[in-house]
Amino acid sequence: MEDSDLTSSSNPPSNDRLAVQFNDAEIIIGLEVHVQLDTISKLFCGCSTQFGEAANSQTCVVCTGMPGALPVINQRALELSIRTGIALNCSIARSTKWDRKNYFYPDLPKGYQISQFDQPICGPGHLDIEVPETPGKLRQIRIERAHLEEDAGKSIHDESSLGQDSKIDLNRTGTPLLEIVTQPDIRTAAEAKAFLSELKLILNYIDVSDCNMQQGNLRCDANVNLHIPLGDHQIATPIVEIKNLNSFRSVERSITYEAQRQFEAWQEHGLTITDAPKQTRGWNDHAQATTLQREKEDSADYRYFPDPDLIAVTIKESQIKQIQKQLVQLPTELRKTLVEQYKLNPEDAAAIVSQGRGVVDYFSEVADGCQDSRIANNWIGQEVLRQLKESNQTIQQYPLSPKQFTELLNLVIDGTLDQTRGKEVLNEMVEHSISAQQAIEQLGIKPVDKNELVSLCEKLIDENQEVVEQIRAGNGKAIGMLIGKARKINPNANPGAIKALLSKMISQ
């Protein structure tokens, strides 16, 4: 789609503008994130919020906006909003009210959305993020507000362009959403992605939302423009709102694209924020481009007014304290704990925490049990996470309890099992859901006594004089060949023990 509305009043290209480089421009980004709260019933009625049920099977007089029906607010939606506000360092309103946002669309049966205009449940707060490109450097992104509102229904438009009717499913209508609005503090597409990842992780940890992006339970609009230095002043390009981004990748790519597009548009026609109104664009994943969205005139005139069907909600200090007390440890604190108490490096700590609270709990229990957090991290970070990924399971579904896993690691730590055999034992344990001892028996792993090991090494030295000569000549790596041969003869032989013994015997 062409931006005909912008090019019509264009200024001639100027050499001043053409002299500016894209890298001189600063990208200004603010996000509006819609999170579906994890309630079983809708925001103002008792209809189910279950995803994927038969169309229009979960509606009632309230959520379809029948005359005379009265909405009543859901207690859990309030509580989850307050919990989110606390986790995002927001001030929590002592009194909050409901407003009607008026617009016409077929999937909005009442002709208005119940939302919060001037008294949102959560006021200013902030979230600190770390961008992978600059580890260790925290950026504070201010939260402007977070307000509760109801979701609209789903429209299925006819794609054949034959002008067929649109189909409307109102199951989603009235589902509770928390809209979290940031200040325009984000400066790069990577930061936007990092903000969303951290937000999603927090919402998972505090059980506010499953944030299933495929089901649209976390959606995001990005407001983007550029600040460009021009001579002794700075200009701002018109603000564009990219609507309905439903994956981290689309957030990152659409912002990257949009920044470049705005820069080129500005170089061409020089329009600034004072020349053009805010524009709405969509992300076309197919074309990997943002495209202008058709919007009706005056659509931004929502004529908010207090909803006469609903009364204000007051929130007591004691309620907030209570919710605060029940709040679990947040990802930031847990990363700190893993680094300071468990001595993990920041990258490993972040990797464990990013897997969710279940994996962190599993790790802590195993690390406490075997008293070696480094080995616990290696085995959980590599083996367990790989197995979970391959079997598409969560840690809660993992066949081995932390206790069973600790048992295995203790055998690795005391040298009963080497790394390779340990992994064989782990696979056997997972496959048959058995203990480490049972797996060891099934695999026929037996401890090798000292004499047996000595005669094995003597035999190897006898039979491999050339290799022995190489080792004597200083080729340290050659010993690996002997270890490999030893393991073929007796798989139970510990490679560490063989290596030590061989080195000793050869150097004598």
Next chain:
Amino acid sequence: MAGTPEQTTVNQVAKLARIHLNEQQIESSAEKLAQILGYIGQLDEVELPEDVTPFFGAIESVNAIRDDQLQASVPRKEILDNAPDSDGEFYLVPPVF
């Protein structure tokens, strides 16, 4: 379109409400609107003490709240029967764009 400030407002609201008003209706609606605004405008003359808190509804109580519990939805056929058009599964509406 020239006219009184009320006529401009009526035009704007009619447009937002997707309704068509003829000249005569615009004129009479604008007159009524002016009367209503004049009537409500009397409130501006009331002198309020400083510590009065804003009031948003006709009811002074707060906190009508329900537990997060399911209640039976209305059977689909029954609810779709209220619509001008449906296919038994979905509401059908003329294409938006």
